Amino acid sequence: xxxxVPLAEMLPEAQRGGYAVAALSARYRACVRPALQAAVxxxxxxxxxxxxxxxxxxxxxxxxxxxxxxxxVRDLGADIPIGLHLDHSWDFPVIxxxxxxxxSSVMIDASAQPFEENVRQTREVVxxxxxxxxxxxxxxxKLTTTDQMETDGDEALYTVPxxxxxxxxxxxxxVLAVSIGTAHGVYAVKNPKIDFERLAAIxxxxxxxxxxxxxxxxxxxxxxxxxxxxxxxxxxxxxVATDLERALLAGLGGLERMTSAELDALDPARRARxxxxxxxxxxxxxxxxxRSAGHAGGAAER
Numbered sequence: 001x002x003x004x005v006p007l008a009e010m011l012p013e014a015q016r017g018g019y020a021v022a023a024l025s026a027r028y029r030a031c032v033r034p035a036l037q038a039a040v041x042x043x044x045x046x047x048x049x050x051x052x053x054x055x056x057x058x059x060x061x062x063x064x065x066x067x068x069x070x071x072x073v074r075d076l077g078a079d080i081p082i083g084l085h086l087d088h089s090w091d092f093p094v095i096x097x098x099x100x101x102x103x104s105s106v107m108i109d110a111s112a113q114p115f116e117e118n119v120r121q122t123r124e125v126v127x128x129x130x131x132x133x134x135x136x137x138x139x140x141x142k143l144t145t146t147d148q149m150e151t152d153g154d155e156a157l158y159t160v161p162x163x164x165x166x167x168x169x170x171x172x173x174x175v176l177a178v179s180i181g182t183a184h185g186v187y188a189v190k191n192p193k194i195d196f197e198r199l200a201a202i203x204x205x206x207x208x209x210x211x212x213x214x215x216x217x218x219x220x221x222x223x224x225x226x227x228x229x230x231x232x233x234x235x236x237x238x239x240v241a242t243d244l245e246r247a248l249l250a251g252l253g254g255l256e257r258m259t260s261a262e263l264d265a266l267d268p269a270r271r272a273r274x275x276x277x278x279x280x281x282x283x284x285x286x287x288x289x290x291r292s293a294g295h296a297g298g299a300a301e302r
Contacts, residue, residue: 004069004084004104006135007237008174010045011210013297015233020224020290023047023085023212024282025241027054029064029260031248033072034275038282040078042293046286047237051087051107052094054241059259062086062094062101080296085137087239088214095125105135107177115163122171130172137212137237140167141179161201168209175237177212178202194223196230203230212237224289238290244281251277 014021024035026048039046050058050065069084086098086106095106106129110121122138129136141159159178168176181194203211213227213235227235249255251274252266263271287293 003102005045005081006133006174007047007083007085007105007137007210008135010047010081010083011175011236012208014045014236014292014295015210017295018229018233019292019295020228020234020236020238021045021047021083021292022282022285022290023049023083023087023237023239024244024285025049025051025054025087025239026065026068026278027058027241027245027260028248028263029058029060029068030263030271030275031244031278032065032068033076034279035244035282036069036072036078036082037076038279038286039080039082039296040076042283042286043080043296044286044292044294045081045083045296046292047083047085047105049083049085049087049239052089052091054087055094057257057259059261062098062103064260066101066103087241088139090121092125092128096128099129099132099134103134105137105174107137107139109139109177111139111141111179115167119167119170122167122173126172135174137175137177138167138171138173139177139179139214140164158195158198159202161198161205164202165205168206173209175210175212176202176206177214180213194227196226199227199234200230203232203234207232210236212239214239221288225291228290240285240289243285244278247277247281248274251275 010021026032026035032048035048048069083105084103086103088107088109089095090109095108098106108122108125110118126136141157157179164176180199224238252270
């Protein structure tokens with residue numbers, strides 16, 4: 001069983017407390033430490049995550065990412081609730097390798113598949129993960145990317161509330177990522193159209209299931225606050241990836257994306273400036289975005 005906190009334990013507390021937990025996609029091995037440092041300094045629960053695609057982009061394995069987090073926890077004396085999460089993934093061997101590496105939660109993203117196939121794949125992962133004490137996030141509805149967003153007409157991609165209820169009942173997933181208008185990447189508009197009525201309808205049908213909003217980078221804080229503050233508890237996990245990497249690359253003087261090993265090989269002073277920018281961005285997201293500062297509770301159990 002993982003030494004980190006499963007989503008099924010962490011997120012219900014956030015839902016009851018009226019805040020969300022920032023799921024920070026550190027992406028680069030070196031960025032794990034400043035992201036965790038931000039949570040430690042603000043006494044906040046936090047989730048460190050990486051997706052199947054990001055593992056390939058940055059030249060990492062689940063074990064590499066786990067070891068980077070272990071080292072940061074040890075060096076910082078971190079005594080807060082920490083989740084270690086595999087984000088969007090679709091290949092069962094990758095998911096199994098993350099569970100073997102000690103991830104406390106995994107995401108099976110079969111949302112591009114027909115409903116019945118999404119249910120089948122999710123149920124397979126749930127059975128495997130739950131037997132090993134690992135939480136499962138799944139997705140229903142299709143999340144676009146910001147360069148493919150339209151102003152109207154995206155509703156066909158959104159999560160249908162009644163289907164969400166059936167999906168959770170049939171799969172047994174612990175956490176559900178919903179599609180209500182957010183997207184991956186950087187938004188071209190200041191405040192994308194979010195279907196809060198749909199989110200409220202999903203919450204009404206699934207009062208106990210933690211809900212996740214992906215595509216947090218670039219959203220205005222007031223939009224996030226509204227999603228979190230739904231009656232009965234709104235979104236309790238907010239994913240942030242692009243904003244952290246943009247902060248890193250700007251702090252490095254405008255470099256382009258690189259592998260994790262290439263970041264490690266940069267001049268130490270230059271790398272330190274980039275990692276400081278990651279720290280500041282993570283602090284901002286924790287304190288002003290998800291408002292989880294001060295919610296770490298007592299000592300984390302590890």
